[in-house]
Amino acid sequence: xxxxxxxxxxxxxxxxxxxxxxxxxxxxxxxxxxxxxxxxxxxxxxxxxxxxxxxxxxxxxxxxxxxxxxxxxxxxxxxxxxxxxxxxxxxxxxxxxxxxxxxxxxxxxxxxxxxxxxxxxxxxxxxxxxxxxxxxxxxxxxxxxxxxx
Amino acid sequence: xxxxxxxxxxxxxxxxxxxxxxxxxxxxxxxxxxxxxxxxxxxxxxxxxxxxxxxxxxxxxxxxxxxxxxxxxxxxxxxxxxxxxxxxxxxxxxxxxxxxxxxxxxxxxxxxxxxxxxxxxxxxxxxxxxxxxxxxxxxxxxxxxxxxxxxxxxxxxxxxxxxxxxxxxxxxxxxxxxxxxxxxxxxxxxxxxxxxxxxxxxxxxxxxxxxxxxxxxxxxxxxxxxxxxxxxxxxxxxxxxxxxxxxxxxxxxxxxxxxxxxxxxxxxxxxxxxxxxxxxxxxxxxxxxxxxxxxxxxxxxxxxxxxx
Numbered sequence: 001x002x003x004x005x006x007x008x009x010x011x012x013x014x015x016x017x018x019x020x021x022x023x024x025x026x027x028x029x030x031x032x033x034x035x036x037x038x039x040x041x042x043x044x045x046x047x048x049x050x051x052x053x054x055x056x057x058x059x060x061x062x063x064x065x066x067x068x069x070x071x072x073x074x075x076x077x078x079x080x081x082x083x084x085x086x087x088x089x090x091x092x093x094x095x096x097x098x099x100x101x102x103x104x105x106x107x108x109x110x111x112x113x114x115x116x117x118x119x120x121x122x123x124x125x126x127x128x129x130x131x132x133x134x135x136x137x138x139x140x141x142x143x144x145x146x147x148x149x
Numbered sequence: 150x151x152x153x154x155x156x157x158x159x160x161x162x163x164x165x166x167x168x169x170x171x172x173x174x175x176x177x178x179x180x181x182x183x184x185x186x187x188x189x190x191x192x193x194x195x196x197x198x199x200x201x202x203x204x205x206x207x208x209x210x211x212x213x214x215x216x217x218x219x220x221x222x223x224x225x226x227x228x229x230x231x232x233x234x235x236x237x238x239x240x241x242x243x244x245x246x247x248x249x250x251x252x253x254x255x256x257x258x259x260x261x262x263x264x265x266x267x268x269x270x271x272x273x274x275x276x277x278x279x280x281x282x283x284x285x286x287x288x289x290x291x292x293x294x295x296x297x298x299x300x301x302x303x304x305x306x307x308x309x310x311x312x313x314x315x316x317x318x319x320x321x322x323x324x325x326x327x328x329x330x331x332x333x334x335x336x337x338x339x340x341x342x343x344x345x346x347x348x349x350x351x352x353x354x355x356x357x358x359x360x361x362x363x364x365x366x367x368x369x370x371x372x373x374x375x376x377x378x379x380x381x382x383x384x385x386x387x388x389x390x391x392x393x394x395x396x397x398x399x400x401x402x403x404x405x406x407x408x409x410x411x412x413x414x415x416x417x418x419x420x421x422x423x424x425x426x427x428x429x430x431x432x433x434x435x436x437x438x439x440x441x442x443x444x445x446x447x448x449x450x451x452x453x454x455x456x457x
Contacts, residue, residue: 040410048400089414131404134412138405138421141414147380 025083028075028091031068038064039134046123047130053123062117065133069110073103085148092146102144109136173316175259176325180249186284193289196282198426200275200348204419205232208296214422217242218296223269224377227362228305230269238295251287252280258319265315267303268322268362274350277328282348322363337430341438344431351439354382354416357448371447380415381450388444398436399429 038061045051046058076095085091095102113136116129197203203214209221218241219234236242243251250261258272259265266272275283308314328347330339345351356364357373372384383389393401397408405413405421413421424432 036410038410039406039412040408044400044404044406044408044410048396134404134406137412138414138418141412142416142418145414147375147383147415 024075024077024080025085028080029085029087031071031075032089034064035068035137039137043126043130043133047126053126055121058120058126059117062113062120065113066117069106069113072106072109088148090146090148092144095144098143102140105136105140105144109140112136169313169317172320173265173313175263175265175316176253176257177259177263178249178253178256180247183249183252183280183284186281188285188288189281190285190289190292192282193285193287195427195431196278196286196348197289198423199344199431200278200286201350201420201423202235202286202290204416204423206235215293216296217290217293218298219300220298222301222304225269225362226376227267227309228303230267230303230305231301233300234296234298235290236293236296237291238297241297241299242295243290244295246287248284248287251290252283255283255286256280257325258315258323264312265319267305267309267312267315268318271350271353273323273364274347274353276323276325277343277347279327279343279347318361318363321361335437337434338437338441340431341434341436344435345438349435351385355385368445368447370442371445373448375415377416382416384445384447385439386442386445386447387440388446390439390442391444393440395433395436395440398439399432402427402432402435403429 042057042061046053076091078096080091081093081096112132116133119129120126203217205221205223206217206219207214208216208218217234217236219232221232223230223232234242237244239245246261253259253261254266254270255272255275255278257276258268258270303310328343331342334342352364352369354376355372356369357371358376359365370384370386371388372382374380375382390398393408401407401413402421402424404425405418407413424435
């Protein structure tokens, strides 16, 4: 009986660990999708004047981008290199071949987001600082993301 | 009898060679055909940004897009093209070129020494540019800093390395005609159509190509495999872009951001670095034209589930 309990416990633990670990491919995709939502649904429309400026929404979006910056350095472990990526995009092998270059892009993104977070207090400062964030996205996607379809 | 047949074959071969030779004579624009002209540098800058010159000709892996020393390798199914130096350096760039040399290169795809350029240089689009725009562009390029250093020769294997053969390609895939505005459309639409189809050379990547590397006309702008290797270039006709408004197009050309918050990646990032420098009016014009592209089914995309 004791043995059964131990085995069952071990099984439960491993299942728990599995859930906690989740799928790094899905994780990365979810983070990127959340970024997209904040850019396309919150910051861009305000920048373009389609939505009124909303400091709380801006702060929430920038906080999420800041979280992304923290996750990025470990978001593409070597284990996802040969994984299946559903959808339009996959990470380029250059992430692992040119680790230094990738890390530099992540550092640059982190810096720009932190600055934006400190500076964006109204529509004018949004207009001044938002394009820089988009440029960081593009600069990294230029080399380190592949478009499949 | 046999002798006669042989003679006939020889004659046919000579005639064939003659036709080939005649067909593939590199065209030039004579200096005498260019009237006196005072170039407009501001418009030259516009032509430079619309033409995306720096996307390929700026020195790779450094931030200055006006440093046009070349050197970027462009892989293709026909070999690797190494982008030449077009800075005003007299020895390694175009510093000694005459204006007619430059106009010839842009509009005819012929080098100052009279040989065909490979169509990796997108003269099949540039040939539709206005002579004035090309002359302004030349004047603008001359104002940039010279960059020393010759770039590597193209690494293109036989038979594609025979430049004369490019004349056949030109015969098949270029028409040598300037852009003609559509009188039934607005001035803005026509400006957009001009920028997209001539200097902008959007179709060069956003269209599928046949086995000779010519654009498949029926599927112009309908996307296809990335000619430089991995990945896929999207269909930019209304087949795929119907959800984008004209404003979405112009904002994308300005910022690289799509309406759903995605950003341009890959080669398009370089394109955006140029289009972001254009005037809002020119971007709006390009957007209006792009929004008007009728839906065209592109080549089948690769299966999505596969790892690229």
